[in-house]
Amino acid sequence: MSAPTYISLPAAEQKALFRRILERSEDKSSRAPVIVFDLDGTLMDNRPRTLAILKALGQSWKTRAPKHAEALAKANVDSLAYLVKDSVANLGVTEPELIAEAETFWKERFFTDDALSHDVAIAGAVEFARAAYERGAMLVYFTGRDLPFMGVGSFRSLRDLGFPIGVVGAELVLKPEFSIPDETFKRMEVSRLERRGEIIATFDNEPGNCNIFAETQPTAENVFMDTQHLPGAPALRSDVKTVKDFAAALP
Numbered sequence: 001m002s003a004p005t006y007i008s009l010p011a012a013e014q015k016a017l018f019r020r021i022l023e024r025s026e027d028k029s030s031r032a033p034v035i036v037f038d039l040d041g042t043l044m045d046n047r048p049r050t051l052a053i054l055k056a057l058g059q060s061w062k063t064r065a066p067k068h069a070e071a072l073a074k075a076n077v078d079s080l081a082y083l084v085k086d087s088v089a090n091l092g093v094t095e096p097e098l099i100a101e102a103e104t105f106w107k108e109r110f111f112t113d114d115a116l117s118h119d120v121a122i123a124g125a126v127e128f129a130r131a132a133y134e135r136g137a138m139l140v141y142f143t144g145r146d147l148p149f150m151g152v153g154s155f156r157s158l159r160d161l162g163f164p165i166g167v168v169g170a171e172l173v174l175k176p177e178f179s180i181p182d183e184t185f186k187r188m189e190v191s192r193l194e195r196r197g198e199i200i201a202t203f204d205n206e207p208g209n210c211n212i213f214a215e216t217q218p219t220a221e222n223v224f225m226d227t228q229h230l231p232g233a234p235a236l237r238s239d240v241k242t243v244k245d246f247a248a249a250l251p
């Protein structure tokens with residue numbers, strides 16, 4: 001099965017979309033304007049995190065599987081697939097026991113505070129978040145990361161990348177525990193976000209989450225970030241707009 005393809009808004013419409021959101025960020029005529037941002041694959045590219053973990057795995061394979069160790073050492077973000085087993089397969093690892101080991105090695109590290117320092121901001125994301133915040137929007141970072149193992153690292157990474165955090169009007173919302181499926185959590189929590197004010201825009205890289213926002217927040221600008229997402233995701237609703245990054249928001 002081939003991956004679905006998404007059609008991004010034309011450049012001029014992307015500019016207009018970001019402009020409308022910034023204008024609504026200033027509007028205090030009714031309830032406070034709220035913008036909801038997912039983190040992974042939306043504001044941040046987490047592929048460098050996976051890459052760093054695979055390079056550490058390669059180090060540990062130096063004597064046991066030197067050819068694979070070398071391939072992993074040379075890997076770059078473009079060799080990565082969504083799933084680790086596919087990423088290592090792309091790099092020539094075919095032995096089932098090594099693939100299983102790679103998955104375990106990755107899983108033990110990827111969902112931890114310390115690994116988050118490798119993440120980088122998506123193009124234009126910091127500038128757009130700051131501009132919206134400065135205009136008066138409340139920012140809610142609404143992530144499927146969990147509070148126990150990724151809360152501190154998420155806060156640190158938002159701060160270090162330059163996103164508004166630790167200030168009035170910027171809030172980090174995480175899953176109370178790792179085992180809750182992201183979509184279940186987002187569906188459960190979205191109505192509570194409305195306590196903050198009027199949700200004027202949402203950004204997420206998972207079609208399932210975007211569909212929840214489109215269904216529950218029909219007056220918001222609901223935006224799908226076409227970066228990477230879980231294989232087998234549901235079809236994206238037609239009222240969700242697609243962009244690949246925030247570059248069109250840059251002046």
Ligand SMILES: [Mg+2]
Pocket residue numbers: 038039040041042204205206
């Ligand atoms: Mg995401």
